[in-house]
Amino acid sequence: MRILIVxxxxxPHIGGVETVFKNLSEGLVKKGHDVSxxxxxxxxxxxxxxxxxxxxxxxxxxxxxxxFSFLSIPKVVKMARRADIIHTTTFNGAFPSWLASKITxxxxxxxxxxxxxxxxxxxxxxxxFSAGLHEIFERLIYTLHFNRYVGVSKxxxxxxxxxxxxxxxxxxxxxxxxxxxNPERYDGSRIRKKLGMEKDFVIFAYGRPxxxxxFEYLINAAPAVSRKIKNARFVLILSRDKAYRKxxxxxxxxxxxxxxxxxITIIEPVxxxxxxxxxxxxxCIVIPSLTEGKPVVATDTTSIPEVIYGxxxxxxxxxxxxxxxxxxxxxxxxxxxxxKKDFSVEKNINGYLKVYGEVLGK
Numbered sequence: 001m002r003i004l005i006v007x008x009x010x011x012p013h014i015g016g017v018e019t020v021f022k023n024l025s026e027g028l029v030k031k032g033h034d035v036s037x038x039x040x041x042x043x044x045x046x047x048x049x050x051x052x053x054x055x056x057x058x059x060x061x062x063x064x065x066x067x068f069s070f071l072s073i074p075k076v077v078k079m080a081r082r083a084d085i086i087h088t089t090t091f092n093g094a095f096p097s098w099l100a101s102k103i104t105x106x107x108x109x110x111x112x113x114x115x116x117x118x119x120x121x122x123x124x125x126x127x128x129f130s131a132g133l134h135e136i137f138e139r140l141i142y143t144l145h146f147n148r149y150v151g152v153s154k155x156x157x158x159x160x161x162x163x164x165x166x167x168x169x170x171x172x173x174x175x176x177x178x179x180x181x182n183p184e185r186y187d188g189s190r191i192r193k194k195l196g197m198e199k200d201f202v203i204f205a206y207g208r209p210x211x212x213x214x215f216e217y218l219i220n221a222a223p224a225v226s227r228k229i230k231n232a233r234f235v236l237i238l239s240r241d242k243a244y245r246k247x248x249x250x251x252x253x254x255x256x257x258x259x260x261x262x263x264i265t266i267i268e269p270v271x272x273x274x275x276x277x278x279x280x281x282x283x284c285i286v287i288p289s290l291t292e293g294k295p296v297v298a299t300d301t302t303s304i305p306e307v308i309y310g311x312x313x314x315x316x317x318x319x320x321x322x323x324x325x326x327x328x329x330x331x332x333x334x335x336x337x338x339x340k341k342d343f344s345v346e347k348n349i350n351g352y353l354k355v356y357g358e359v360l361g362k
Contacts, residue, residue: 001033002036003034003035003084004036004079004087004106005036005038006037006087006100007021007038007089008065008092009039009040009042010037012044014272015208015239017089020175021037023175024175024345027175029052030053031349036054036082037056038059038076038079038093039068040061040068040092041061043063047060057075059072068092069094069095070096072096073099073100076099077099077103080101080103080106081104084360085106085108085109085359086101086107087356089110089112090141094110095144101146101147108146108147109146109149109150110146110148110149112149112152113152113156114159114302115138115162116135116212117138120138142163142165148358148359150352151170153171153302155306156171156302159302170355173307173348173351175349177345180276187277188280188281189281190277190281191277191280191281195235195265195281200232201283202233203235203283203285203286203327204236204279205218207238207239208239208244209239209247210247214299214318216250216254217320218234218236218286219236219264221321222258222264223259225260225324228324232263236255236266237267237275251266252266280294284296284331285297286327294311296308296310296312296313297312297327297329298313299316299317300314300316301317309339311335311336312335
């Protein structure tokens with residue numbers, strides 16, 4: 001099968017969505033499929049290269065992932081003519097993928113992680129104008145015709161049903177590389193020593209400081225946590241990509257003014273292969289995580305209760321007070337527990353192959 005994947009960000013950029021599509025693309029290649037991928041070109045990245053069998057085509061977009069929606073159209077249409085099926089995700093790969101499907105007659109599927117319609121205005125830190133533009137752009141995407149909508153959770157399927165896309169939606173959970181994140185492979189003590197936190201209770205969070213991530217609530221929770229847990233230290237790895245530079249500066253300023261600035265360490269992003277060492281070094285993680293054996297504080301919203309397992313505390317979203325109380329519960333070992341759930345990369349790949357087959361009539 002010849003599969004064309006269109007995604008706004010890809011290697012060397014690494015985030016949750018990029019990791020999911022990296023594992024999917026490379027897994028499809030290992031199963032004998034031909035995979036080409038179109039993405040926007042980051043500074044210093046090659047226009048074309050083959051990464052573990054995946055043919056990666058990068059489109060210059062003047063450093064803007066938003067322009068990818070338009071500047072990628074010629075390349076996506078050209079690549080679609082050679083493909084059997086097109087696979088994209090929200091947001092900026094959706095329009096060129098849909099248009100290429102209309103021009104070439106090739107079927108197109110879209111992966112949806114969350115439906116944000118009606119929620120943009122509620123995201124902290126986003127101004128009214130920006131929130132309005134994002135709302136309009138997302139609504140336009142859902143007016144386009146896709147052969148199948150893939151929700152990454154049952155929660156996402158319910159969101160799709162609310163906007164009238166339930167009839168064409170299926171659930172394929174994101175794949176998690178259990179082998180890569182196996183705690184036995186990593187040394188957390190080295191990181192604790194490097195940070196000078198050998199005897200501290202380390203609270204760790206990482207990711208893009210986007211409007212929907214809620215890092216500000218964690219930072220605002222730091223003073224209350226520090227009063228209750230005298231050796232509490234917060235370590236945040238936040239992306240400094242161009243798209244998040246202002247948000248990164250905002251988080252750093254917020255931390256400095258929080259009253260717990262000496263307890264909060266914001267460090268530069270680390271290579272992906274080094275990330276598990278930081279996870280291993282933590283006593284508590286405050287992000288939605290599938291990290292085995294590590295207590296997690298997560299917000300009780302959308303798909304998180306559906307996928308979380310192990311030792312965890314679910315808390316009210318957008319509440320610094322709730323996060324602080326959740327961390328204190330982890331410190332006092334008052335967590336919930338649930339059995340391990342299987343979200344393997346292999347199940348993810350097989351799930352998408354089933355969707356491809358259904359759409360192609362195979």
